[in-house]
Amino acid sequence: MTTDIEYEDRSREAARNNAAWCAALCRAHGISGEWGPHAWTSPRRTPLLYPDAVTLTPQASARDVLGRIDLAAPGASVKDSFAALDLTGDGFDVLFDARWIHRPAPEAVTESWQLVRGAAELTAWERAWSRGGSEGLFPPGLLAAPGHTFLVDRDDEGRVRAGAVASRSGEVVGISNLHAPDGDLDAAWAGCLTTVARAWPGRAVVGYESGDDLAAALRAGFTAVGPLRVWLRRG
Structure with a gap:
């Protein structure tokens, strides 16, 4: 039987894997992202359909993300990997919800x-x-x-x-x-x-x-x- 801790560990692993793919695609477009303890972020707007930030831990806060991405240009997006943030007060709406799979x-x-x-x-x-x-x-x-x-x-x-x-x-x-x-x-x-x-x-x-x-x-x-x-x- 899989425990809640194991589910979280698998979500963390999937989130980091997905962030690595986002980072690779951005590099191919000449955009260098930054890895932090709680999130991967891009200071420049990322390509269409790809997020400006991917959280890596459930402990990631809005500060870990919003201060490291471009909020001036239209279309800023955040992949909240644990559905743990509330960014409505920062001008964001939910685009969609999904589930990590293993x-x-x-x-x-x-x-x-x-x-x-x-x-x-x-x-x-x-x-x-x-x-x-x-x-x-x-x-x-x-x-x-x-x-x-x-x-x-x-x-x-x-x-x-x-x-x-x-x-x-x-x-x-x-x-x-x-x-x-x-x-x-x-x-x-x-x-x-x-x-x-x-x-x-x-x-x-x-x-x-x-x-x-x-x-x-x-x-x-x-x-x-x-x-x-x-x-x-x-x-």
């Missing part, structure tokens, strides 16, 4: 996805992830970022069928940006987990999801281990 190390089977290699493959991956609505959010420099790998599944004609980002930290692999253009998230999780098992055997898998995406992750063997909340500054 899964014991999966077992490998014969089939697995491929690694994205080269700028053209990364562009195709991003177009599939965004359904054609985004290009350039993931610079090619990320392909050389240590600890972060883009995964892809293609059909017989080479079109992207599913994909994800795998980020390694400590003893876990964090999965983010999982997508399936055909909507089959169950197949996408199965293929992704098999790939993780073959590439990084013995590592537990973490991430966060909400809504139908969370339901698909739970069907894939994950456990919801803790709440998180994303805040967006009004105006």
Whole structure:
């Protein structure tokens, strides 16, 4: 039986893993974030869909975050990794709530996805992830970022069928940006987990999801281990 302390430890591990991915993406855009004892923060506005701060402990306070990000430019956001902050008085509204997820190390089977290699493959991956609505959010420099790998599944004609980002930290692999253009998230999780098992055997898998995406992750063997909340500054 998993204890509350174990759930919190797994949430901490997932939060730090996710912050490392956010930091890597920011570096690829020429933005250097800062690691503190309670939060990762960026003094410059981060790329679209990525937070300006990620809390790393339940003890993080508004002071640990808000004094270290740009509140002047529009669009400041905070990933409150333990849903422990109240930023309404600082001009923020809740954008969404989600849950961190954790899964014991999966077992490998014969089939697995491929690694994205080269700028053209990364562009195709991003177009599939965004359904054609985004290009350039993931610079090619990320392909050389240590600890972060883009995964892809293609059909017989080479079109992207599913994909994800795998980020390694400590003893876990964090999965983010999982997508399936055909909507089959169950197949996408199965293929992704098999790939993780073959590439990084013995590592537990973490991430966060909400809504139908969370339901698909739970069907894939994950456990919801803790709440998180994303805040967006009004105006």
